[in-house]
Amino acid sequence: MSDTNTNQTKKRILSGIQPSGALTLGNYVGALKNWVDLAATDEYECYFMLADLHTITVRQDPKVFRKNTMDLLALFIASGLDPEKNPIFFQSHVPAHSMLGWVMMCYTYMGELSRMTQYKDKAKKHADNLNAGLFTYPSLMAADILLYQADLVPVGDDQMQHLEITRDLANRFNNANSPTFKVPEAYIPKVGARIMSLQEPTQKMSKSDSNENSYILLLDPIDKTVKKIKRAVTDSGSEVKRGEGKEGIENLMNIYSATTGKTMDEIEAEFDGKGYGDFKSAVAEAVAETIRPIQNKYNDLMSNKDYLVQIYKNGAENANKTAMKTVSKVYRKIGFIQP
Ligand code: TRP
DSSP states (O other), rough: OOOOOOOOSEEEEEEEOOOOOOOOOOHHHIIIIHHHHHHHHTTTEEEEEOOOOHHHHSSHHHHHHHHHHHHHHHHHHTTTOOOSOOOOOOOGOOOOHHHHHHHHHTSOOHHHTOHHHHHHHHHTTTGGGOHHHHHHHHHHHHHHHTTOOSSSEHHHHHGHHHHHHHHHHHHHHHHHSOOOOOEEEOOOOOOEEEEEEOOSSSSSSOOTTOOGGGOBTSSSSSSHHHHHHHOOOOEEEEOOOOOEEEEEEHHHHHHHHHHHHHHHHHHHHHHHTOHHHHHHHHHHHHHHHHHHHHHHHHHHHTHHHHHHHHHHHHHHHHHHHHHHHOOOOOHHTTTOOOO
């Protein structure tokens, strides 16, 4: 018989995001908002993790790191994740991640890790700190997922390769020992386009962009965000439509779609005969309407730290229970003497 979570009714989801800096509108639309929608269906048992162990593969200033991590926790909840229903926890609070992470490293081949495009990119960017953690990052990510016997993992394109390696590692371990891990699948959300830079709409919106006008931060003052949207790059035409050379408009349409729920066709119809000025005002308004309640909730939460502490403690306790079951099995199967 298999040791995976066959006796549970709801499919399980593990989602993770790094507390590596201020959250952009792109991060919100591409990840957080999807999680909120997923959790709202009540179809899945979800674990939401702040992958802080992964974040230190790039050098962090402790003060800033601590602030980013608490901010992200508050934003999870402010965006609508319900910690009563689904555990929200810090990866560093659940020792099982490090424990299984090591085991996974011993099952991962150097060749596999060398092929990871994210590693190659990051190695170029952080040539001054090419640490082993940056290299073995996918092994730890595999551990994150396999610990929870997750059925599904919501990932963007950039994490697909890591999910593939996770599946390979699960199969490798299962074959070498006996069925232990569920082999997870990618969960690709039905909606939710990639949000691009407001200044160079062929590139992903990123907070590490040197041009501040290219990204929107969830916690930026609203008037600043409105200005950035009004300054967004468009094209020399005048029609609110998708098409060749209209990446800027299409990006704004995606933003409008994500913040209003309207489809691209509906948006084209809505702005038929209207100009870019009107359209940008509507986008700015929709973004403001989305962000404002999140900011209000965030501010409430930040003035109630005790509540946040309660949430991450409960989350870790819950996560720890599930994760340690898997670690115990793995340790037994490997041949470690029972403590
Ligand atoms: N590597 C992911 C990212 O940078 C974050 C992450 C860490 C993650 N562990 C995970 C995502 C487990 C999903 C599942 O986006």
